[in-house]
Amino acid sequence: MHEVASLPDGRVVHAISLRGGGLRATVLTLGVTVCDLRLDGTAHPLVLGCANIADYLTHGRYVGSVVGRYANRIAGARFELDGQAHQLDANFRDRHILHGGSDGVDGWIWQVRDIGVDRVIFELSLPDGHMGFPGNLQIVAELSLQDGALCFDFSAVADKATPCSLAHHGFFNLDGGKDICDHELRIDAESYLPVDDDLIPLADPSMVRNGRFDFRAPKRIGGDGYDHNFCLRDSGGECPVVAELSGKGGLVMQVETDARGLQLYDGAHFDGLRGIGGRVYGRNAGLALETQHWPDAPNRSDFPDAILRPGQTYRHRVNYRFQQRAPRRS
Template identity: 60%
Template sequence: MTVSTVATLPDGRVVQRITLQSQGMTAQVLTLGGIVQDLRMDGVAAPLVLGSPDVAAYLGRARYWGAIVGRFANRIGGGRFALNGRDYQTDQNFLDRHTLHGGSDGLDQQIWTVEDLAADRVTLSVSLPDGHMGFPGNLHVMAEIALHASTLAFDFTAETDAPTPCSLAHHGYFNLDGGGDVRHHELWIDADRYLPVDQDLIPLPGMAPVAGTAFDFRQPRQIGASGYDHNFCLNNGSGQRETVARLTGRSGLRMTVTTDAPGLQFYDGRHFKAEPGLDGQTYGAHAGVALETQSWPDAPNRPDFPDAILRPGEKYRHSVSYGFNQ
């Protein structure tokens, strides 16, 4: 592995890049946001992820690309929730009405500390103070990012000194064919239900069956043009690590997603508009697909959803891996 300083941000913070290597794979990880800036597989010419060569872009146009997001991944409706009889107002950084990925100063904007480092893995940490973005509790987060042969793996843990919403996710965008439009990729998701959303992408009441809808990926099929930015309610109710999704490119390269999380946010990347990327690529609409394992969105306001409150004395745990094979 190598560690190098690659950027100084406008506010003076220094960003380092860590190169991880395993037999068959190389990853570039930034201390800014725990971002996976680049991911390469031996024998595959193009990067497997979307990334920006300009580190400062991760503060703006490239925000969330490959980052660790939280303290609560996805959306909280109205940027508010009640907990233990108290009302909380969190940063309304999405449409000026809702909280997205922990607010405008979420985990993706933090400089993480390197706690441990080996050739094929790095452990990063960061602490968010009580009241940060309106959330209660001092939250300490640890993330191990590792390469296992041809697999990129994340193990998240967190602890708090006051009850707080907590859901961490890896927000990578994947393209298995080296450019262009991912809608021809074939996708399988192990979910019988999904969460319908309103025009602001906040979950509506109830879950809906995928059967007979454009959200049915229980048999592998092309992503197509229906438009997706939805949480799939995974069938892995055991809380153990299970295979929950597979993505296959035209090249035959396949990515398998394994996790212990209850939800998978599938987003088809329709927002990209001529964004400069790796290897001189320009990312247009649908340049990459995000498959983010997580707690369900707006869970702090939904007692019918899986509990997403972390309490003192408990340890939050979430693991996800992305395995590649040809």
């Protein structure tokens, strides 16, 4: 572990180098951010990362980081729990909360509990009332490289009932090209959540049924403006393969998780962010596949429960597993 930068507010950021399972990763203590990921035998990075670490706090926010205490959006930046209303930080369009608020966990310096050659364990404590959320929240995030996979194992406990959903917000590009529009994607989901103009879920989940959201068979992503939650089956605590992303060069990434939701976001917002190795990220430069609770679940009793209560332990696992296959034929 070595110091790599001081942020404008004086906080010091350290970088940790990991190697294992045919992968090499650089992870920052700022937001548990995977700022670089390489596969042995592949020349280009597999993820997007900022050239300037301070950019992770501004127009490079969420790139490669962990987000929470509640990933995705909660409508109106408020929810009611056990008869009590909670007003949250409205950091998204001044109306809703996104990824835990303006001071979400992606902008915190996490403490390192343990480091090995191929793994690191981080911990973070959020105080009661932070961003409007009830309860002191103690979070542990273990990141490891094993069997060709970048693996996350999250856990958390709280002393009051509180929404809790942690997610890795990496942006992947398997070909190293300017965008991911020619990547093909398969998602093992029969339904997704339609959203309004503020990206808040509308009514019930809709069936994908042969429309633009039907990724049950692999298809080209294109530039269709995806930022939607896909509704995964209850795996009973197992980590099945729920999605598979493939580049034209034959590199494949499988997503394995025990989560009930998968947010597909095609990186439409990128507009000149300076990245790894002198790259400049434009529209659709990378694809995010965020495993998490469903957006706005604290306001939706018909959605899978996203409340962590005292005496319970929040758990969430996700593996991003890479392998090289034959290049795709045009």
